[in-house]
Amino acid sequence: MKVVLENLTKRFPNRNKKIKEDVIAVNKFSFEIPDGKLIGLLGPSGCGKSTTLNMISGLEKPTEGKIFFGDDDVTTVPAEHRGVGLVFQNYALYPHLTVRQNILFPLQNLKGKDKLTKEQMDEKADEAAKLVQIFELMDRKPSELSGGQQQRVAIARALVKMPKILLLDEPLSNLDARLRLQTREELKRIQTKTGITTIFVTHDQEEAMSICDLIVVMKDGLLQQIGKPQDVYDDPKNLFVAKFLGTPAINTFDGEIKDGVLFIGEDAVLKMDGVTDQKVHVGIRPEGFIPDENGPFKCDLKAYEVMGRDSSIISSHDGMTSTQIRAIISSDIHVNTDGGKVSFALKPHKVHIFSKETEERIYLG
Amino acid sequence: MEKKDFKGWLYLLPAILFLGLFMVYPLIDVVIYSVEEGYNFASQSFFGYGVYNFSYVLHDPFFMQAIKNTFIIVIITVPLSTLIALLISLGLNSIKPLRDLYQTVFFLPYVTNTLAVGLVFMILFKKTAYSDGLINLIINFFGHESIDFIDGPYAAKMFVMCFYTIWIVLPFKILILTSALASVPQTYYNAAKVDGTSKFRIFYKITLPMISPMISYLIITGFIGAFKAYSDEVAIFGTNLNAAGMNTIVGYVYDMLYGNSGGYPSYASAASLILFAIVFTITVINLMVSRKNV
Numbered sequence: 001m002k003v004v005l006e007n008l009t010k011r012f013p014n015r016n017k018k019i020k021e022d023v024i025a026v027n028k029f030s031f032e033i034p035d036g037k038l039i040g041l042l043g044p045s046g047c048g049k050s051t052t053l054n055m056i057s058g059l060e061k062p063t064e065g066k067i068f069f070g071d072d073d074v075t076t077v078p079a080e081h082r083g084v085g086l087v088f089q090n091y092a093l094y095p096h097l098t099v100r101q102n103i104l105f106p107l108q109n110l111k112g113k114d115k116l117t118k119e120q121m122d123e124k125a126d127e128a129a130k131l132v133q134i135f136e137l138m139d140r141k142p143s144e145l146s147g148g149q150q151q152r153v154a155i156a157r158a159l160v161k162m163p164k165i166l167l168l169d170e171p172l173s174n175l176d177a178r179l180r181l182q183t184r185e186e187l188k189r190i191q192t193k194t195g196i197t198t199i200f201v202t203h204d205q206e207e208a209m210s211i212c213d214l215i216v217v218m219k220d221g222l223l224q225q226i227g228k229p230q231d232v233y234d235d236p237k238n239l240f241v242a243k244f245l246g247t248p249a250i251n252t253f254d255g256e257i258k259d260g261v262l263f264i265g266e267d268a269v270l271k272m273d274g275v276t277d278q279k280v281h282v283g284i285r286p287e288g289f290i291p292d293e294n295g296p297f298k299c300d301l302k303a304y305e306v307m308g309r310d311s312s313i314i315s316s317h318d319g320m321t322s323t324q325i326r327a328i329i330s331s332d333i334h335v336n337t338d339g340g341k342v343s344f345a346l347k348p349h350k351v352h353i354f355s356k357e358t359e360e361r362i363y364l365g
Numbered sequence: 366m367e368k369k370d371f372k373g374w375l376y377l378l379p380a381i382l383f384l385g386l387f388m389v390y391p392l393i394d395v396v397i398y399s400v401e402e403g404y405n406f407a408s409q410s411f412f413g414y415g416v417y418n419f420s421y422v423l424h425d426p427f428f429m430q431a432i433k434n435t436f437i438i439v440i441i442t443v444p445l446s447t448l449i450a451l452l453i454s455l456g457l458n459s460i461k462p463l464r465d466l467y468q469t470v471f472f473l474p475y476v477t478n479t480l481a482v483g484l485v486f487m488i489l490f491k492k493t494a495y496s497d498g499l500i501n502l503i504i505n506f507f508g509h510e511s512i513d514f515i516d517g518p519y520a521a522k523m524f525v526m527c528f529y530t531i532w533i534v535l536p537f538k539i540l541i542l543t544s545a546l547a548s549v550p551q552t553y554y555n556a557a558k559v560d561g562t563s564k565f566r567i568f569y570k571i572t573l574p575m576i577s578p579m580i581s582y583l584i585i586t587g588f589i590g591a592f593k594a595y596s597d598e599v600a601i602f603g604t605n606l607n608a609a610g611m612n613t614i615v616g617y618v619y620d621m622l623y624g625n626s627g628g629y630p631s632y633a634s635a636a637s638l639i640l641f642a643i644v645f646t647i648t649v650i651n652l653m654v655s656r657k658n659v
Contacts, residue, residue, distance in 0.1 A: 080560075096574040108566075
């Protein structure tokens with residue numbers, strides 16, 4: 001089922017009563033989530049992504065705007081009638097119930113014509129448990145499970161009633177690094193298998209990039225960019241998106257366009273046709289550097305880290321606005337580290353320029 | 366190792382000394398008193414050891430009356446007060462405006478002196494030369510004859526007694542239950558809501574199990590407290606509880622020690638040991654039941 005948000009806005013009264021202005025958690029949000037896709041709501045903490053999720057689930061009422069599930073306007077429908085499955089950050093498994101009872105809980109709520117017999121319920125619970133591979137843990141209490149197992153139970157509980165939409169609020173943040181990696185693939189597998197439209201909130205861009213069909217980047221309650229992960233990475237609309245996506249992070253510089261050439265400091269690093277002369281923010285992806293002794297971009301070498309598959313050259317430059325410059329290159333390439341200097345040529349499609357005032361992307365003409 | 370052990374005991378000494386002197390020794394003394402037959406308080410002498418004191422107490426009609434009264438009070442007030450407290454707490458938890466005010470109002474009886482409350486109840490219920498009491502005015506208004514709640518029929522007296530007991534124990538229970546309710550994490554309710562759980566089912570399946578440790582605590586302490594009831598009875602019916610037929614076990618023990626017919630520590634000890642046995646049994650049963658369900 002597709003989900004459409006229309007001008008969705010949420011304002012909270014300010015905690016500090018002296019300040020009359022409301023806190024705007026979500027500001028005029030409009031986008032469409034296609035049916036059967038896995039969507040990542042991505043942004044730094046406090047950007048309004050959980051609030052958005054809560055509004056979609058019905059736990060929070062929007063101040064303005066509308067929410068559609070398919071063609072139905074569900075803005076005023078209470079949470080209990082929306083038919084969404086929600087997995088909470090801390091899982092919210094009922095501690096006094098066994099895993100089976102937890103998974104059965106949503107089914108036992110069904111009334112009227114939807115009411116299931118005991119056998120049907122057990123069958124569905126077993127099915128959901130098998131899907132998330134916790135079938136052998138059915139008689140345990142949540143406190144007897146590991147974090148990853150609890151997480152699976154929470155997903156099973158959200159899936160068992162076959163929700164129209166599955167919502168996940170930072171589902172992986174309580175897991176350790178290895179388990180997180182494993183679980184996010186699991187999540188993708190489950191989503192693909194069930195085909196349920198899934199919205200997934202995270203502050204970890206790597207998590208979102210790796211499994212989502214579409215990512216929605218948010219900042220301060222405002223939608224920044226929406227698109228396929230690779231597209232957003234390759235083609236960021238503004239400096240924030242460019243900085244937020246990618247590990248290691250993009251390297252940023254103060255630059256200037258003069259006569260169709262991009263200068264960083266004294267170095268004329270790249271030809272840029274069709275851009276009027278102005279001062280700009282420059283972002284260069286770590287993989288956008290080519291070590292070249294005759295390259296135009298001359299940096300002071302700080303360190304050379306070999307990490308097997310590839311290596312990092314850490315350097316600095318007068319024009320940089322990030323704390324250091326990290327260039328990632330293949331280990332096959334030999335870099336002359338003598339003399340404390342290193343020069344690069346740049347890959348044009350890995351270099352983005354942004355307006356000094358608006359921080360919006362400047363596209364080449 | 367041994368030196369360390371010695372040090373540990375040294376640190377414990379003050380506590381052990383006080384506990385021994387004021388708890389363990391009196392306990393043992395009570396047991397000794399209870400088996401000393403024909404103990405004379407003045408001469409500190411007795412005939413011999415035996416179970417006559419227990420047999421005397423158990424055959425004393427006043428004691429049997431006290432047992433009956435105590436059990437009625439316990440059986441009526443403990444479940445009823447816990448239930449009412451739960452309902453009030455749920456109400457307090459679900460209203461937003463003026464919650465602090467309501468909480469204060471419901472907590473007031475807790476900080477009010479027992480005897481002052483007793484006086485208020487006298488005004489409500491007691492028949493005097495001038496008035497039949499506030500409650501009787503209401504009863505009269507509905508065209509019924511006045512009932513003498515303080516010196517009248519047993520059922521009327523017991524009604525006042527239970528009413529009073531429930532009223533006096535409510536604030537503490539409300540306090541405990543409201544904080545227990547407030548400590549149930551909101552995410553459980555959110556999760557249940559998203560899953561379309563009805564209000565009743567949320568209460569029955571989530572709230573109740575989550576606060577059940579507190580409820581069982583209240584029931585156990587409620588039983589113990591109600592079995593030891595005495596001052597509440599005095600507050601309403603005065604010190605001569607035997608004459609009013611409203612004595613309790615603790616009241617009986619007190620009377621045997623210091624009352625008009627007092628000076629019988631052996632009988633008092635036997636009665637208090639019987640009370641101890643009752644409370645102990647009930648508490649063990651309570652714990653066994655709650656361990657199964659909580």
